[in-house]
Amino acid sequence: MKESTRRSKNFFMKKNNRVVVGMSGGVDSSVSAYLLKEQGYEVIGVTMQIWQDKDEEAVKVEGGCCSLAAVNDARRVANKIGIKYYVMNFKDVFKEKVIDYFVDEYLKGRTPNPCIACNKYIKFEELLKRAWMIDAYYVATGHYAICEYDEERGRYLLKKSVDTSKDQTYVLYNLTQTQLEHILFPLGKYKKDEVRELAKNLGLPVASKPDSQEICFVTDNDYGKFIRENAKEEIKPGEFRDTRGRFLGYHKGIIHYTIGQRKGLGISAGKPLYVVDIDAENNVVVLGYGDEVYGDELISYNNNFISIDKLEKEMRVKAKIRYTAKEQDAVIRPLEDGKVFVKFDNSQRAITPGQSVVFYDGDIVVGGGIIERKVR
Amino acid sequence: MDRIYLDNAATTPVDKRVLEAMLPYYSDVFGNPSSLYSYGQEAKKAIEEAREKVAKALGADADEIYFTSGGSESDNWALKGVAYALKDKGNHIITTEIEHPAALNTCRYLEKEGFKVTYLPVDEYGLVKPEDLKKAITDKTILVSIMFANNEIGTIEPIEELVKIAHEKNVYFHTDAVQAVGNIPIDVKKLDVDLLSLSAHKIYGPKGVGALYIKKGIKIHSLIQGGTQEKNRRAGTENVPGIVGLGEAIELITKNLDSHINKLTFLRDKLINGILEKIPYVRLNGHPTKRLPGNVNVSFEFVDGESLILNLDMAGICASSGSACTSGSLEPSHVLLAIGHSKELARGSLRLTIGKDNTEEDIDKVLEVLPQIIKRLRSISQIV
Numbered sequence: 001m002k003e004s005t006r007r008s009k010n011f012f013m014k015k016n017n018r019v020v021v022g023m024s025g026g027v028d029s030s031v032s033a034y035l036l037k038e039q040g041y042e043v044i045g046v047t048m049q050i051w052q053d054k055d056e057e058a059v060k061v062e063g064g065c066c067s068l069a070a071v072n073d074a075r076r077v078a079n080k081i082g083i084k085y086y087v088m089n090f091k092d093v094f095k096e097k098v099i100d101y102f103v104d105e106y107l108k109g110r111t112p113n114p115c116i117a118c119n120k121y122i123k124f125e126e127l128l129k130r131a132w133m134i135d136a137y138y139v140a141t142g143h144y145a146i147c148e149y150d151e152e153r154g155r156y157l158l159k160k161s162v163d164t165s166k167d168q169t170y171v172l173y174n175l176t177q178t179q180l181e182h183i184l185f186p187l188g189k190y191k192k193d194e195v196r197e198l199a200k201n202l203g204l205p206v207a208s209k210p211d212s213q214e215i216c217f218v219t220d221n222d223y224g225k226f227i228r229e230n231a232k233e234e235i236k237p238g239e240f241r242d243t244r245g246r247f248l249g250y251h252k253g254i255i256h257y258t259i260g261q262r263k264g265l266g267i268s269a270g271k272p273l274y275v276v277d278i279d280a281e282n283n284v285v286v287l288g289y290g291d292e293v294y295g296d297e298l299i300s301y302n303n304n305f306i307s308i309d310k311l312e313k314e315m316r317v318k319a320k321i322r323y324t325a326k327e328q329d330a331v332i333r334p335l336e337d338g339k340v341f342v343k344f345d346n347s348q349r350a351i352t353p354g355q356s357v358v359f360y361d362g363d364i365v366v367g368g369g370i371i372e373r374k375v376r
Numbered sequence: 377m378d379r380i381y382l383d384n385a386a387t388t389p390v391d392k393r394v395l396e397a398m399l400p401y402y403s404d405v406f407g408n409p410s411s412l413y414s415y416g417q418e419a420k421k422a423i424e425e426a427r428e429k430v431a432k433a434l435g436a437d438a439d440e441i442y443f444t445s446g447g448s449e450s451d452n453w454a455l456k457g458v459a460y461a462l463k464d465k466g467n468h469i470i471t472t473e474i475e476h477p478a479a480l481n482t483c484r485y486l487e488k489e490g491f492k493v494t495y496l497p498v499d500e501y502g503l504v505k506p507e508d509l510k511k512a513i514t515d516k517t518i519l520v521s522i523m524f525a526n527n528e529i530g531t532i533e534p535i536e537e538l539v540k541i542a543h544e545k546n547v548y549f550h551t552d553a554v555q556a557v558g559n560i561p562i563d564v565k566k567l568d569v570d571l572l573s574l575s576a577h578k579i580y581g582p583k584g585v586g587a588l589y590i591k592k593g594i595k596i597h598s599l600i601q602g603g604t605q606e607k608n609r610r611a612g613t614e615n616v617p618g619i620v621g622l623g624e625a626i627e628l629i630t631k632n633l634d635s636h637i638n639k640l641t642f643l644r645d646k647l648i649n650g651i652l653e654k655i656p657y658v659r660l661n662g663h664p665t666k667r668l669p670g671n672v673n674v675s676f677e678f679v680d681g682e683s684l685i686l687n688l689d690m691a692g693i694c695a696s697s698g699s700a701c702t703s704g705s706l707e708p709s710h711v712l713l714a715i716g717h718s719k720e721l722a723r724g725s726l727r728l729t730i731g732k733d734n735t736e737e738d739i740d741k742v743l744e745v746l747p748q749i750i751k752r753l754r755s756i757s758q759i760v
Binding site: 013084086088089129130132133134135 | 680682683686687690706707752753756757
């Protein structure tokens with residue numbers, strides 16, 4: 001439990017040991033709920049209903065009004081552990097803050113990370129709010145990350161999990177000090193294998209479930225189809241051009257492309273071609289050769305800082321530009337309107353607008369933001 | 377923690393006397409009612425006695441009562457059965473926007489089957505306007521289906537008047553009386569309805585059994601084909617213990633209906649007045665007097681209904697809000713939207729439905745706990 005000596009910044013709520021655990025029905029959140037119960041918390045399991053109503057055809061085939069498998073799994077786990085369990089409705093806010101954002105970003109020729117939006121607006125904002133409503137001081141999830149209070153800095157810190165191969169701090173860089181005060185990440189000090197083992201030993205019904213992959217609301221992994229069905233505008237084919245503006249062929253709609261993509265372009269040239277830019281305004285996908293995919297400077301916006309209050313001067317960090325990327329040496333410096341200029345020591349492949357860049361100082365998350373554009 | 381159950385419109389506990397009446401039919405008298413030997417005949421006799429009890433409670437003849445698996449099946453049967461039987465006569469059905477999903481979604485299904493459905497609006501109290509029905513009937517109309525009393529807001533519809541309008545145009549009238557039976561005196565002959573759905577588990581009987589009253593001479597197709605049970609209209613070996621339970625439950629509830637209604641009405645009004653007195657920014661949903669004796673439905677501004685229900689649950693009070701999705705999460709109620717609520721206000725609604733086992737202490741406890749919860753939720757939603 002967090003140090004009780006520290007005075008809470010939260011002025012409307014007394015600290016208590018009630019915690020709402022977001023339960024997806026998967027291994028990680030199930031074990032989180034179990035661990036918290038063992039640690040003496042009063043645990044309330046909550047599954048967030050974020051999936052949207054299915055069309056009538058899907059109901060006929062699969063039955064039910066929503067994908068209930070996750071709920072059923074989570075409920076079984078909650079019963080097994082012996083905790084209260086509820087399903088809460090987040091359909092509308094998830095649609096607005098995650099799905100609509102996801103679709104709009106693609107329409108703007110960008111490649112969003114919906115998990116980051118979900119963590120920012122849904123899990124640690126809306127769910128936390130709902131936790132407070134039922135007088136729970138904490139929200140917990142099965143994320144692999146460590147949240148700690150640092151006396152020296154007088155700040156909450158977000159740190160990489162012990163199992164660095166599973167570390168999920170990249171998708172959590174938006175957490176604020178207030179949120180971190182109310183967050184528990186019980187898996188931060190565990191390895192994935194240990195978590196699976198725990199689940200197995202406990203006889204949790206989900207022990208052998210595979211890790212979730214891809215985007216949870218695009219159930220068939222066909223995100224292009226998902227965007228077409230959810231976009232308010234028509235997805236129009238357009239032109240491929242090279243970096244000097246010369247016509248190369250036709251593409252099937254900008255939403256189908258991301259920076260660095262080589263496969264599925266349907267254009268043959270002497271050397272392999274890659275997507276190097278997407279010009280949504282003109283509905284053009286710009287192709288280039290290998291070296292044109294690289295860059296070493298970018299500007300990020302919607303930045304959030306955790307280990308520092310704000311970025312006031314240049315700072316040397318390690319930065320990564322997508323979830324699966326390796327951290328690279330870089331220098332960040334503040335720009336006007338809260339934007340941040342990031343200069344890497346070495347050039348990076350496929351700096352992609354819409355993805356996030358996250359800054360680290362060793363194991364500590366400094367902060368991060370959304371990539372607005374590659375500078376060069 | 378002592379729990380207070382205030383969701384009697386969702387379901388009710390089985391009355392001990394009902395349970396006792398049912399028990400022999402699980403084991404001692406286990407025969408198939410269609411069999412000729414004594415075990416079968418005894419079971420058959422029990423079914424027919426139950427049928428008479430249901431008929432008596434409704435003022436019907438015994439051979440107008442057909443047992444089903446519950447309210448949903450009865451509604452499905454009435455709507456689809458009449459639609460299919462009269463499809464050569466017309467293809468138009470009239471219902472309301474505030475029906476139970478059992479009727480509403482059956483109508484939507486029939487629309488896909490080629491029928492035309494008019495969903496009548498309701499006024500701010502949830503009442504259907506008779507002139508709206510009059511205007512909606514065409515020469516293609518084959519059925520009007522309007523619920524007797526609404527399950528969410530408790531409003532009692534002017535059924536007798538509505539039936540007259542339908543019958544002036546020779547149109548069948550079905551009513552879903554699942555909430556009304558056992559809470560309002562019902563005489564099908566006086567009302568002159570053609571079809572009426574009811575369910576056992578809302579009147580201290582078992583789940584999984586109900587009945588459809590079908591007036592003699594009404595044309596209706598069967599939905600379940602098979603054996604000759606229920607005069608060849610609803611196949612399947614009868615749920616004998618369930619049917620016995622329904623008979624017992626309906627007899628018990630109608631025997632003392634007046635005092636039951638008086639008790640519930642007293643507790644209801646105490647609860648409504650207490651809430652309106654103690655909590656600001658609240659409104660009563662449904663009609664102040666034309667409402668089910670046990671129904672309280674209120675909307676609180678600036679309160680999330682889901683959080684409210686969870687808080688009440690943690691305080692040991694079982695209540696409901698909106699209509700639960702299969703997953704258990706809550707949706708804004710279509711009934712509250714139909715009486716003109718915004719989606720936000722519809723989300724902040726609370727339904728407390730009183731049953732025969734509730735006491736005045738239960739009501740006092742709610743009136744003590746609820747204002748505190750509302751105050752706290754409002755103070756949080758102001759901040760975040």
